[in-house]
């Protein structure tokens with residue numbers, strides 16, 4: 581049942597209070613805290629509850645370049661402050677996954693008190709069981725070994741998904757960015773497209789152009805290009821989500837930079853030379 585404030589005014593104060601306690605809206609954060617008051621450091625299933633500092637929450641969401649088009653999912657949501665900030669400050673849709681049912685109720689109550697219940701959903705569940713693959717921004721404040729356990733699933737997320745972790749790293753997957761606020765640290769990773777393997781490129785007229793061999797470890801790539809039978813190492817290579825940029829010597833020995841996007845088994849690249857852009861389409865021939 582949903583009660584509106586105006587309806588309450590019409591009721592006797594005592595009756596209103598009794599009904600409102602069981603009703604689906606919360607009036608303010610104090611009321612939420614009367615229902616449940618957590619203690620910093622209390623046990624959680626895999627990690628205790630310690631909330632992220634407000635300024636760091638904002639910085640984490642800024643690092644992820646969060647917008648109203650994003651679905652932000654916080655793994656181990658605690659009192660829901662990250663999903664609530666994502667909705668309130670950035671207009672995003674947000675989900676929190678939290679194992680402690682009291683924290684779930686508190687976080688949902690706070691979302692209502694902050695006026696973002698339409699954008700925030702707190703799910704009672706285990707981060708190792710729930711499906712979070714739809715997130716475009718994933719936030720974590722867990723522990724290093726938990727991050728590493730989650731890493732295989734994170735690497736299967738859509739290329740370009742932004743992952744921000746408070747305090748803890750992801751093992752040998754180096755962050756793309758890091759930031760420090762009020763003695764707290766946050767790390768950002770962009771889920772890289774899978775580009776390992778051999779790619780055969782044709783030009784705009786469908787003629788064979790070059791073959792690209794790529795080695796990949798997370799977002800770090802290296803390899804070579806074979807053009808007119810000559811194999812040249814990549815002198816520079818960068819991968820950020822599905823965006824790729826490669827530099828190599830062309831058949832005449834001139835350095836050529838091509839950039840573009842990876843979409844599954846297809847890679848589209850273009851040069852940005854003064855004479856006009858040349859376009860190439862690559863298909864993966866082996867991985």
Ligand SMILES: C[S@@+](CC[C@H](N)C(=O)[O-])C[C@H]1O[C@@H](n2cnc3c(N)ncnc32)[C@H](O)[C@@H]1O
Pocket residue numbers: 623624625626627628629630631632654655656657658659660661662677678679680683705706707708720721722746
């Ligand atoms: C360090 S707190 C972080 C809270 C919030 N994300 C923040 O940054 O303010 C970790 C939270 O994860 C929850 N948690 C621990 N293990 C969990 C699991 N397996 N599934 C879901 N939540 C879990 C704890 O109850 C706690 O609220």
